[in-house]
Amino acid sequence: GENVEQHPSTLSVQEGDSAVIKCTYSDSASNYFPWYKQELGKRPQLIIDIRSNVGEKKDQRIAVTLNKTAKHFSLHITETQPEDSAVYFCAAWGGGADGLTFGKGTHLIIQP
Amino acid sequence: DAGVTQSPTHLIKTRGQQVTLRCSPISGHKSVSWYQQVLGQGPQFIFQYYEKEERGRGNFPDRFSARQFPNYSSELNVNALLLGDSALYLCASSLGPSSYNEQFFGPGTRLTVL
Numbered sequence: 338g339e340n341v342e343q344h345p346s347t348l349s350v351q352e353g354d355s356a357v358i359k360c361t362y363s364d365s366a367s368n369y370f371p372w373y374k375q376e377l378g379k380r381p382q383l384i385i386d387i388r389s390n391v392g393e394k395k396d397q398r399i400a401v402t403l404n405k406t407a408k409h410f411s412l413h414i415t416e417t418q419p420e421d422s423a424v425y426f427c428a429a430w431g432g433g434a435d436g437l438t439f440g441k442g443t444h445l446i447i448q449p
Numbered sequence: 450d451a452g453v454t455q456s457p458t459h460l461i462k463t464r465g466q467q468v469t470l471r472c473s474p475i476s477g478h479k480s481v482s483w484y485q486q487v488l489g490q491g492p493q494f495i496f497q498y499y500e501k502e503e504r505g506r507g508n509f510p511d512r513f514s515a516r517q518f519p520n521y522s523s524e525l526n527v528n529a530l531l532l533g534d535s536a537l538y539l540c541a542s543s544l545g546p547s548s549y550n551e552q553f554f555g556p557g558t559r560l561t562v563l
Contacts, residue, residue: 380453380554383551383552434505435505436494437482437552439492
């Protein structure tokens with residue numbers, strides 16, 4: 338089955354700086370890669386996603402890149418703000434899978 | 450426009466008991482998936498249902514079962530509860546069963562097994 342590795346587990350950045358979270362996946366048949374943001378005690382919320390026929394996608398301060406050859410994808414957040422503090426999860430789906438496989442999460446801390 | 454709803458929000462059970470969790474998908478969504486999120490971990494896939502049929506099952510024991518009703522709502526049942534079943538149980542709805550459909554999560558049910 339699919340296996341998703343996510344790094345780092347904790348990331349602390351100064352407000353206004355950029356943050357990058359990286360994930361690798363094992364199943365080359367996976368074709369959908371969403372990123373979820375989860376604030377303490379709340380539901381995971383989809384913030385951006387990318388499909389295997391696209392190399393990069395951007396939405397305001399958030400971007401995701403995908404390298405199918407290396408089987409890794411990354412989340413980039415620019416001009417970080419205090420409200421960006423949360424746990425971020427990457428996930429992968431496709432091939433023979435019937436649901437999303439998640440990474441273990443990255444706790445992003447924005448230092449004022 | 451209502452999102453995914455789940456009930457109850459919190460639940461406390463003792464080992465060996467049985468529990469039923471409920472989920473109502475977004476209007477128009479026909480697929481419901483269940484995930485277990487243990488504290489400090491990412492969600493783990495349990496089941497997917499589409500048009501009342503089981504479309505997929507994750508690596509969970511037979512103590513876990515689910516069903517989907519004609520109105521596309523769903524129930525997750527867990528029998529013979531173990532301490533390790535303590536987790537946040539998340540329901541996600543989507544238009545269809547494949548990876549071409551975004552999944553939207555409900556607020557979850559926090560299950561504590563004592």
